[in-house]
Amino acid sequence: MARTSGQETREKLIRAAEEVFAAQGTDGAQLRDIVRLAGQSNPSAVQYHFGSRAGLLDAVMAGRLARTEQVLIPLLARLGEDCGVRELLTALMTAEASLLADDRGRRCLRISAQLTHETGLRTGRLHPALDGTNYGRLIGRIGDRLGALPGPVRLERLDLALTLIGAAMADRAHQRLDGIESLTGDELFLADLVETTHAFLHAPVPGHA
Template structure:
């Protein structure tokens, strides 16, 4: 069998990890299954090429983020020339994320990233290192500013924004699962994305609860 180069082996491990993480879950995935699927005989291949399980997961998500950035950055920059409304911003995010639905690789990555949505850093206002300086984080900051302008107190708007990202991620992951399983979804993709945009926007702009005394 011909030997493969370091970059080729890394790519094989990343592709295998996408399949195994999507099928078994981020926490349940077995590294030995990833190594075997990648066709590697060395059981320490992940440690050698990525340092750790977390390093491999970061590599998987870096590829997924790069593809989303390519889809998001140009329309976001164009929208920022004006004063984009909240619904437009959410629509840009949903549309960019949904480009991952076009391939099996992207669909698997959607299933993986949905498990990591709370690691974005939204609740603390400090982006995860992979998101710092990205169009994705810039959009999140614009959404947060729009919610502040709508009068939502900081704890409420940060929690809502974090939950909104979770909603979008879960909805797209569920759609991806249907595609991967060959199951027919209830709605066409255009209607699904429009409804997801509208539902998320409505959730974010719902009236804040009245202050209340609790025993």
């Protein structure tokens, strides 16, 4: 019987984690279910390969971010430095929506929607996993174009906008995974989400001239 390499085992655990985290939630998922689904006999396989539950979740999200980055690179290359918020939001959501193409991406969208509170935006410092990435730079460019907003409002709105986008993408991913027919087609869904988020970011601030 052929032995699997450490990298092969890691990949099996990551794929199993995507499935279990998406179905059970990042907090409710049982590591034993992940180990079993990955076909591993060692109950400590997650600790051995990733150090902890958090390490495994980081690996899942690193793979998810890598896929998004591949889509973002050519999109951002076509945008000029003076492009507006709407164009930047379109690039961001197009990259996110690319994950809807297969079940693996759909599961990752459901997982990442649970983690939007960890971006670090409200503190003004991006999470280390996002810092220095195209995704992180894109968020920064959107923030730069909202300079008319008071600082705390800008940070809060950006954070809430990402939460809105994440929830919308996760909802559509859920529909695809469960075979539920969506109310709108993908083109209208994305266009409407861009406009809704754009309007949210530019809404007047009460009491602010």
